Amino acid sequence: MNRNRLEVVIRGATPDDRPVLADLIARSARGLSRGDYSDEQIESALGTGVFGVDSALIGDGTYFVAEAGGRIVGCGGWSRRRTLFGGDRFAAREAEELDPRSEPARIRAFFVHPEWSRRGIGRRILERCESDARAHGFRSAELMATLPGEKLYGALGYGVVERIDYEMDDGVTIALVRMRKELE
Numbered sequence: 001m002n003r004n005r006l007e008v009v010i011r012g013a014t015p016d017d018r019p020v021l022a023d024l025i026a027r028s029a030r031g032l033s034r035g036d037y038s039d040e041q042i043e044s045a046l047g048t049g050v051f052g053v054d055s056a057l058i059g060d061g062t063y064f065v066a067e068a069g070g071r072i073v074g075c076g077g078w079s080r081r082r083t084l085f086g087g088d089r090f091a092a093r094e095a096e097e098l099d100p101r102s103e104p105a106r107i108r109a110f111f112v113h114p115e116w117s118r119r120g121i122g123r124r125i126l127e128r129c130e131s132d133a134r135a136h137g138f139r140s141a142e143l144m145a146t147l148p149g150e151k152l153y154g155a156l157g158y159g160v161v162e163r164i165d166y167e168m169d170d171g172v173t174i175a176l177v178r179m180r181k182e183l184e
């Protein structure tokens with residue numbers, strides 16, 4: 001397969017995409033975060049649902065997939081709900097809707113297939129999310145980044161708010177970075 005010749009198309013995710021997305025998220029985390037996290041941290045984040053599909057975003061129409069040659073090679077989304085990070089299996093969910101005039105939209109769950117990294121897919125999905133959030137009246141966006149994610153978001157204008165060592169449900173800790181950007 002010649003990746004350079006394949007057009008990458010961004011489309012809304014559907015519930016049917018969920019099994020493929022779960023597989024993509026695991027491959028992405030295992031393939032692209034090894035330099036930043038230990039294998040134990042990566043497996044804990046996948047196992048406890050810190051990394052995972054959030055069906056609420058798919059239901060809201062705010063989660064996107066990048067497709068190339070009919071194959072899903074990346075995903076990411078935004079949210080008008082309070083939950084800052086974590087997939088369906090993650091306990092801390094807050095479905096309450098945010099006030100766009102005073103609260104930042106959430107940028108959520110970006111994962112790119114290792115064979116497709118550094119081709120601008122993360123950037124394209126992020127730009128789509130920001131423009132949609134802006135269209136919904138949001139003036140800023142916030143997220144909880146992984147250390148690999150910090151490089152993408154930092155390059156696209158997000159500043160560090162705080163660095164945390166997050167203790168997952170199984171007791172393993174992982175370094176995460178809260179980041180924020182003004183959208184106007």
Ligand SMILES: CC(C)(COP(=O)(O)OP(=O)(O)OC[C@H]1O[C@@H](n2cnc3c(N)ncnc32)[C@H](O)[C@@H]1OP(=O)(O)O)[C@@H](O)C(=O)NCCC(=O)NCCS
Pocket residue numbers: 028029032033109110111112113116117118119120121122123124144145146147148149150151152153155156
């Ligand atoms: C973070 C992630 C989504 C980035 O996706 P991507 O499609 O490779 O990113 P892009 O190609 O759009 O990168 C855009 C810019 O971000 C920066 N960037 C992205 N990844 C980088 C890296 N590993 N090192 C340094 N800069 C990086 C660069 O400035 C890049 O522009 P350039 O390639 O022209 O230099 C991907 O690495 C990933 O899936 N990581 C594992 C899962 C994860 O931790 N996700 C984040 C959850 S918060």
